[in-house]
Amino acid sequence: MNIEKVSGLGILSGYSNGTFKPNDKITREQAAVVVKRLLDKLGYKFHIAPEYQWEFELFIKDYPRSVSSWAVEAMAQLCFDTIGYGFGPWDNSKEGITLEESIFTLMKVFRLTNNDLLEGYSDTQAEAKKILNSFKSRYPTGTPWGGEKSYPWIMNRNLMATACSAFTSELSDAVFGDLPVDYHSDFEAIKIGDILRVNDGGHDVIVIDITEKGVVVAEGNFAGKVRWGAVYTKEQxxxxxxxxxxxxxxxxxLAQ
Known part of the structure; x- marks a missing residue:
């Protein structure tokens, strides 16, 4: 039976008395644990760059005491890693997860673990460069772009990106759709389409090319305007x- 298979894989464990109750509705916190176990089994490793570890630890503390202790870490990881929504501190962990949220989360899992399901999303730098350059005519250098600009970032329905982040988020979504975000600080691993957080996190730029001199970027809210073509060296x-x-x-x- 399918129940026995997923139980044997450690993805579902049922209730403490040994029953499964397949007709019961699943809560958000239960769904978070199931998805986290599935990702673990598929070999996906939750990763957070050292410079963001403090932010994640604070994020976990935002969860109310009403969330079961066994579910907090799973909910926080899925939300912080933007794998699914409906798992944040602001969501009622005891409510049932909606069909929309289930589909959104499962599609993220599929895209993270199977290349065949990535059609329609940019997975090459050449394609990313082509899409990004198409925005030059829409937002040429000098286009007014200040703090009043906003953009509803696909990655987080609760987040309205503003100012420079509104610019980079709009371009990033055009390239990657709703693919999740990962974080690192390795200059050598930067790719076209990546968003760089510079000025100690105070300004966002998006990479449009990579040259021997450094990475070429586009940005909004540079002195209140759009700018294309600035170069960041590794030292900068x-x-x-x-x-x-x-x-x-x-x-x-698949993890062994």
Whole structure:
């Protein structure tokens, strides 16, 4: 039976008395644990860059005491890693997960673990560069773009990106759709389409090309305007406390 298979894999454990109750509705916190176990089994490793560890630890503390202790970490990881929504501190963990949220989360799992399901999403830098360059005519250098600009980022329905982040988020979504975000600070691993957080996290730029001199970027809210073509060297990136948001899909193999 399918129940026995998923139980044997450790993805579902049922109730403490040994029953499964397949007709019961699943709560958000139960769903979070199931998805986390599935990702573990598929080999996906939750990763957070050292410079963001403190932020994640604070994020966990935002969860109310009403959330079961066995579910807090799973909910926080799924939400913080933008794998699914409906698992944040602001969501009622005892409510049932909606069909929309289930589909959204499962599609993220599929895209993280199977290349065949990535059709329609940019997985090459050449394609990303082509899409990003198409925005030059829409938002040429000098286009007014200040703090009043906003954009509803696909990655988080509760987040309205503003100012420079509104610009980079709009371009990033055009390239990657709703693929999740990962974080690192390795300059050598930067790819076209990645978002760089510079000035100690105070400014976002998006990479449009990579040259021998450094990474070429586009940005909004540079002195209140759009600018294309600035170059960041490795030294400038490091000295500015740079971090990287990447949305390139990663394919994992089944964990043994």
């Amino acid at each position: 990136f490091v000295n500015s406390g740079g971090g990287v948001q990447t949305r390139y899909p990663v394919v994992y193999t």
